[in-house]
Amino acid sequence: xxxxxxxxxxxxxxxxxxxxxxxxxxxxxxxxxxxxxxxxxxxxxxxxxxxxxxxxxxxxxxxxxxxxxxxxxxxxxxxxxxxxxxxxxxxxxxxxxxxxxxxxxxxxxxxxxxxxxxxxxxxxxxxxxxxxxxxxxxxxxxxxxxxxxxxxxxxxxxxxxxxxxxxxxxxxxxxxxxxxxxxxxxxxxxxxxxxxxxxxxxxxxxxxxxxxxxxxxxxxxxxxxxxxxxxxxxxxxxxxxxxxxxxxxxxxxxxxxxxxxxxxxxxxxxxxxxxxxxxxxxxxxxxxxxxxxxxxxxxxxxxxxxxxxxxxxxxxxxxxxxxxxxxxxxxxxxxxxxxxxxxxxxxxxxxxxxxxxxxxxxxxxxxxxxxxxxxxxxxxxxxxxxxxxxxxxxxxxxxxxxxxxxxxxxxxxxxxxxxxxxxxxxxxxxxxxxxxxxxxxxxxxxxxxxxxxxxxxxxxxxxxx
Numbered sequence: 494x495x496x497x498x499x500x501x502x503x504x505x506x507x508x509x510x511x512x513x514x515x516x517x518x519x520x521x522x523x524x525x526x527x528x529x530x531x532x533x534x535x536x537x538x539x540x541x542x543x544x545x546x547x548x549x550x551x552x553x554x555x556x557x558x559x560x561x562x563x564x565x566x567x568x569x570x571x572x573x574x575x576x577x578x579x580x581x582x583x584x585x586x587x588x589x590x591x592x593x594x595x596x597x598x599x600x601x602x603x604x605x606x607x608x609x610x611x612x613x614x615x616x617x618x619x620x621x622x623x624x625x626x627x628x629x630x631x632x633x634x635x636x637x638x639x640x641x642x643x644x645x646x647x648x649x650x651x652x653x654x655x656x657x658x659x660x661x662x663x664x665x666x667x668x669x670x671x672x673x674x675x676x677x678x679x680x681x682x683x684x685x686x687x688x689x690x691x692x693x694x695x696x697x698x699x700x701x702x703x704x705x706x707x708x709x710x711x712x713x714x715x716x717x718x719x720x721x722x723x724x725x726x727x728x729x730x731x732x733x734x735x736x737x738x739x740x741x742x743x744x745x746x747x748x749x750x751x752x753x754x755x756x757x758x759x760x761x762x763x764x765x766x767x768x769x770x771x772x773x774x775x776x777x778x779x780x781x782x783x784x785x786x787x788x789x790x791x792x793x794x795x796x797x798x799x800x801x802x803x804x805x806x807x808x809x810x811x812x813x814x815x816x817x818x819x820x821x822x823x824x825x826x827x828x829x830x831x832x833x834x835x836x837x838x839x840x841x842x843x844x845x846x847x848x849x850x851x852x853x854x855x856x857x858x859x860x861x862x863x864x865x866x867x868x869x870x871x872x873x874x875x876x877x878x879x880x881x882x883x884x885x886x887x888x889x890x891x892x893x894x895x896x897x898x899x900x901x902x903x904x905x906x907x908x909x910x911x912x913x914x915x916x917x918x919x920x921x922x923x924x925x926x927x928x929x930x931x932x933x934x935x936x937x938x939x940x941x942x943x944x945x946x947x948x949x950x951x952x953x954x955x956x957x958x
Contacts, residue, residue, distance in 0.1 A: 496845065496846050496849075497826060497846055497847065497849070498848075498849035500826065501824060501825070501826065501849055501850070501853070502849075504820070504823075504824040504826075505820040505824050505853070506930075508819070508820045508821045508823075508824050509819045509820055514650060514821060515818070515819065517649075517650055517651070517652055518649065518650060518818055518821065519818065521646070521649050521650075522649075522812050522818065525754070525755055525812050526812070527755075528754070528755030528756070529751065529752070529755040529809075530755075531755060531757070532747075532750060532751030532752070532754075532755045532756055532757050533751055534757075535747060535751070535757045536747075536751075539751075542744060542748060543748070543864075543865060543866060543867050544867060545744060546744055546745060546748055546805075546865065546866045546867075547803060547866045547867045547868075549736060549737065549741055549744070549745075550736070550802075550803035550805075550866055551803065552737060553702070553735050553736055553737055554733065554735075554793070554799060554802045554803065556737075557732065557733075557735065557793065560700075560702040560735045560737060561700075561702070561732060561735060561784065563702045563703060563705070564700055564701070564702045564705050564735065565705070565784075566705065567702075567703070567704055567705020567706075568705030568706065568766065568767055568782060569705075570705065571705065571766055571767030571768075571770065572767050572768050572770070572780070573705075573766075573767045573768060573780040573781065573782055574779075574780070574781045574782070575781075575782050575784065576781060576782070576783045576784070577783075577784050577786075578783050578784065578785050578786065578787070579786045579787070580786070580787055581610065581611035581612070581785075581787050584611050584613075584729060584783050584785050584787070585611055585612075585613060585616045587781075587783055588613065588616075588617075588694075588727060588729070588783070589616070589617075589620055589622075591692070591725065591727060591781060592617075592620075592622055592692060595691050595692060595724070595725050595779075596691070597622060597691040597692045597725075598622065598623060598689075598691065599622070599623045599625065599686060599689045599690045599691060599692075600617065600622060600623065600624045600625065600690055600691075600692045600693070600694055600723075601625050601627050601683075601686050601687055601690040601692075601693050601694070601718070601719045601722075601723065602614075602624055602625065602626055602627060602693070602694040602695070602719060603627055603628055603693075603694070603695045603696065603709070603711065603715050603716035603719045603720075604626070604628035604630070604631045604641075604647065604696070604711075604715075604716070605694070605695060605696030605729065606641070606644050606696065606806060606828050606829065607696050607729050607730060607731055607785055608694065608696065608729060609640060609641060609828040610785075610787065610828045610829075610841075611729075611785070611787065613694075613729075614626075614635070624694075625683070625686045625690070627683050627686070627687075627713075627715035627716075627718070627719055628647070628711075628713060628715055628716075629648075629676060629679055629713060629715075630646055630647035630648040630649075631647050631648075632679055632683065633647070633648040633651065633656055633659065633679075634647050634648055636659055636660075636663045636664075637659055637663075639823070640823065640828065641822070641828070642821065642822040642823060642830075643808060643811060643822050643830070644806055644808045644811065644828075644829065644830070644831075645753050645754065645806070645807065645808035645811075646754075646808070649822075650821060650822070650823075653671075653672050653675075656672070656675055657669070657670055657675060660675055660678060664678060664682070666678055683715070687718050687719075687722045687723075688722070690722070690723045691723055691724060691725060692723050692724075692725045692726075692727060693718075693719035693720050693721075693722065693723040693725070693726050693727070693777070694719065694726075694727045694728075694729065695707075695709055695716050695719050695720050695726070695727075695728055695729075696709070696728070696729060696730055697709060697728055697729075697730035697734050697782075698710045698734070698749065698805070698806070699734055699735075699736050699741075699742065699745060699805075700730055700732075700734045700735040700736070700784075701735075701736060701738070701739050701741075701742070701764070702735055702736065702737050702738070703737060703738045703739060704739050704766060705766060705767075706739070706764050706765060706766035706767075707728050707730065707764070707765050707766075707782065708742055708746070708762070708763070708764050708765075709761075709762075709763045709765065710746060710749060710750065710759045710761070710762050710763075711759060711760070711761045711763075712754070712756075712759050712760045712761065713760075713761070714760070714761050716761070716763065717761055717763050720763070720765055720777070721775055721776055721777065723777060724777055724778045724779070725777055725778065725779045725780075725781070726765070726768065726776075726777040726779070726780045726781070727780075727781045727782075727783065728765070728780070728781070728782045728783065729782075729783040729785060730782070730783070730784065730785065731784075731785050731787070731789055732784050732785065732786055732789055732790075733789055733792075733802040733803075733804075739764075742764075745805065746758060746759075746762055748805070748807075748865050748866075749805050749807050749865065751865075752807035752808075752809040752863070752865035753807040753808055753809070765780070767780055768780040787841065788840060788841035788842065789802065789841070791840050791841070792837060792840045792841070795840065797873070797876045798836070798837075798840055798873060798876065798877075800868055800869065800873065801833065801836045801837050801840075801868060801870075801873055803866045803868055804833050804837075804866070804868060805865055805866060806833075807865045808831075809863040809864060809865060810831055810832040810833050810860035810863060810864055810870055811830060811831030811832070811833075812863075813859040813860055813862070813863045814831050814832050814854075814859065814860055815855055815857065815859070816853050816854055816855060817830065817831040817832070820853070825838075825850060825853075827842075827847070827850075829841075831860075832854065832860035832870045832871075832874070833860075833868075833870065834850065835850035835851050835853055835854060835874060835877075836851070836870060836873045836874060836877065838850055839851060839877055839881070844877075844880060844881055844884055844886050845881075845884075845886040848877065848878070848881040848886050851874045851877035851878050851881065852878065854871065854874050856871050856874065856875070857871070858871045905942060908940065908942075909940055909942065909943055920934050920936070921933045921934055
């Protein structure tokens with residue numbers, strides 16, 4: 494199995510020293526932090542709202558099989574077709590089959606992290622099908638040949654000057670265009686694609702089990718156009734996106750808006766319950782919903798990690814994480830970055846190759862503090878580390894060093910025997926990852942334990958008559 498830790502460490506070292514990157518990220522996250530309190534103000538008790546949302550997600554995940562069956566039964570009654578995909582390859586092949594049946598040459602696609610997870614755009618390109626990102630941030634990233642930087646704001650790391658230069662290079666626009674003018678340029682380009690496209694692809698923020706529908710929340714209206722203008726609409730969503738009832742949206746939509754962008758509610762909120770019906774004038778002729786597993790049942794089977802499936806992808810933990818803010822989203826080399834990505838990626842892929850992400854944390858707990866559904870993210874990071882050790886994904890030398898350390902820590906006398914220079918030499922030898930970027934550790938010649946015993950002895954001697 495491949496180990497991506499060396500690449501991660503190398504990229505992290507470079508990005509952490511990039512002052513300009515840090516300036517852009519701090520600027521954009523600063524704007525986010527300024528508006529989130531406004532979104533929270535709509536809740537009489539925001540902590541109670543988060544607790545209720547967590548309980549609803551617990552219920553949904555605990556009865557996931559029944560919820561998904563209810564969803565399938567309800568949405569198929571309205572003419573939609575449900576496809577179950579165990580792997581990314583199965584999902585891609587299902588989409589390709591639909592494209593061939595519809596003789597599709599162009600696809601318009603709204604922002605979807607699941608499609609990033611299965612590398613759908615690359616797959617379609619190899620099969621000579623044009624897939625156009627219609628979300629402005631995703632469109633910028635696609636023009637630049639980069640994956641999303643953030644699960645909510647894909648181009649967070651770019652300044653308006655970066656975007657202007659990119660548009661000049663790729664679209665031939667004037668280099669001094671304002672953000673408003675750049676947006677109009679993108680809109681003109683994308684409107685042509687909506688007309689040309691035979692298929693529209695969207696994700697789903699929520700799968701509503703009781704009525705058999707998908708809920709999509711956005712600020713640009715591009716998802717609504719993607720699912721209504723082309724004659725075929727494909728939804729691809731992870732199976733964990735399910736919520737039990739339509740009534741639950743009254744809590745989840747404002748909660749997602751508040752923690753995602755600081756809004757009380759996003760601009761466009763759409764419920765799609767099937768293709769165009771006989772008495773309707775708008776909408777696609779056909780609708781397909783692909784329910785993707787791709788490792789999620791691995792998390793479901795893990796009693797401790799299961800809580801991570803409650804995530805509603807608001808991105809708040811990324812914005813709060815000191816590690817993410819220093820090394821950036823692309824360093825993680827996975828669609829789901831930041832604390833939530835560090836928790837779920839080792840389970841979605843493999844623990845050996847991705848366990849290093851669970852160590853990319855200060856364990857400050859800020860991610861847990863800001864989570865919209867109160868997932869104990871920092872505890873789950875520790876659980877991942879524990880699981881990695883239990884599965885012996887660490888190498889032999891590491892296991893030996895930690896066994897020696899444990900034996901020494903359990904025996905005060907052993908530790909006192911190697912104080913001073915000997916302890917300093919040993920610790921600096923085994924802690925190379927620490928001393929590579931910091932000064933060497935220098936321990937005193939006598940431990941606190943020895944010094945305390947000496948002081949206590951001297952004090953007792955003074956008390957004697």
